[in-house]
Amino acid sequence: MAEPTSPPTGYRLVLPSDWVQIPLRTGDTERTVRDVVAAAFARVPADVPRDKPTPLRLELERRLLSAVADARRAKALELYLPMRLAGEVNLGASIIVSETQVPSRSSVNAATASASDSAEIAGQLMSRDDGTDLDLSSGEVDGALAVRRERIVPAAADRGLELASRRVDYLVSVPGDPGRWFLAAFSTIGAGNPQDDLADALVEWFDALMATFRWSWA
Template structure:
C-alpha cells in the first residue's frame, strides 16, 4: 500500500485557537471539496479521469457521477468539508478507499457508538502526535441481503474523533474500504494519515 505522500492544507496558517488543519494523504487520492458549487466540477474531473479512454462508458459515467454527487451532498449536509477518494489500483483491482473530513459543531458528541448485530466494533483512545488525544472506532459491517446500495461486501470503517484545541468543536476523520481482503493493510494506511493531522 502507498505511503502518505501529499500534504493538504485547507487554508492559511491561523492563530490560536486553530482555524485550520493539515493532513498528509497519498498522492493518488483525489480531493473533492464539499463547499457548494465546488464538488460538481471535482466529481466530473474524477469520473472523466477514472473512465478515460472508455468511449462506451457514458451510462457508467452518469451512474458514478450520480452516486458521488449524492454522497457529497449528504456529507455536506452533515458537516463534511472534504472527501478524498482513492484512485489507486493493485494490478487490475481498484483500491476502494475513502476519507471524509467532518466538522462536528460545538458541544456535539462525536457519535462514535455502534449498535446492530451485523457490526463488529473496537473503540479506544489514542494520541495523535500533532493533534492531541482522539477517540478511534473501527467497525466492520456486513451488508444485509436487501441492502439498497447493492453492496454485498463487508465494509471496514475507521473513525477518528479529535477535539479542536481551545474550542468546543471537533474534527471527525472517517475512513472506509469495501476491499475486505486488503482491509488490514488499508487500516494501517488510515492510521498513518490520521497521525499526520496537525493544526494551523
C-alpha cells in the same frame, strides 16, 4: 506542551499524490466524482473485457455520490478520493472530513466548557456500542484527545449500497475549543469484502495517514 489559547484555523495531512481532495462547499462536486471514477477505470489493461469492471465502477460511483450527499447533509468540509493507483483498477475507498459539536453533560454553556469536558465526551463516545464495532479506542492525534472507531457497515440495497463496507472514524477534539470536534471518516469496500487483505491494508494505511495529521494556525 501548553494548551492553545485559540482554536486552530485548519489542518494538514500528508496525502499521497494519487489521492485528490474534493471541496464540498464549492464547484460541481458530482461531476468531479464522475471524472475521478472515469480516470481510475481508464487504467484498465487492454486485455481485460470491458464489461468485467463495469459493476465495480458503477458501485464505486454510487457509493461516492452517496458519500457526497451524506457529507453535504452533515455540512462536511472535504472529500478525499483515490485518483490513480498503479496496478489496481478499483480502490473503493474515501475519506470525509467534517466538524461537529458534541456537548458534554457537565457543561452548562460554552463559557463553562473546559478540557475536562473533552475527556468526558470521549468517555461517552467510548461507551456507545451497537454491537458492530471491530475496535473502539482512545488516544491522541497531534496532542489532542481522539477517539478511534472501526466497524463493518452491512450492505443496504434499499439505499443503493450493494456491498458491505469497512469504516474507520477518528474523532479529534479541537484544541482551545471544548465541545468542537474534527471528524475524519474513512470507508472502503476492499476488493469486494470489507475484511479482505486489501481492506486490511487500506485501514493500516489510513491509520498511518492520521499519524501525519497536524493542526495549523493562520
